[in-house]
Amino acid sequence: GAGVSQTPSNKVTEKGKYVELRCDPISGHTALYWYRQSLGQGPEFLIYFQGTGAADDSGLPNDRFFAVRPEGSVSTLKIQRTERGDSAVYLCASSSGSEQYFGPGTRLTVT
Amino acid sequence: TQLLEQSPQFLSIQEGENLTVYCNSSSVFSSLQWYRQEPGEGPVLLVTVVTGGEVKKLKRLTFQFGDARKDSSLHITAAQPGDTGLYLCAGDWRGKLIFGQGTELSVKP
Structure with a gap:
């Protein structure tokens, strides 16, 4: 079956802009996680959903980051007022x- | 804060050599997982260890979970160029994964 898919694969944006990153999980999986990986580092936990609700959002770095999963399947990670330090693989x-x-x-590359 | 210290960070060896990667923490994890990641891809799960003292083998790879469930090791026998990649350990902490910094392994023919 299909694995986890993410779109876009690459996103370049200017500092200060808003971006949305999409995740399509494996069908039937109730838990969904977002991590951020900087160059040369292991992934860092951001947020995890169980169904539609955020079970743990303790890894979100600040209030510019927000994630939703309205129907318990697809999730969107939203970043407002992007900064160069947000550049990483999500x-x-x-x-x-x-x-x-x-x-x-x-x-994600923030220029 | 739960931390996993992984060592070494970089390893460059010749084909046929053996190697061991270590993953250490002061925290107890309910399970520990090892992943391998290639450039441009997400981590791929290799193994999960759950019981203290557990040893699992996957072909030439041997994984061990420490008795106190705070540390783990990955041993590769007779490394091959196809083993090249980033190896990550990750501890399960209340449903989320805490990752080590990774070990970048390069196996030269």
């Missing part, structure tokens, strides 16, 4: 149990 993962399956990521 990874999405989904799970139906203890194991998480990752998408290919969206590479």
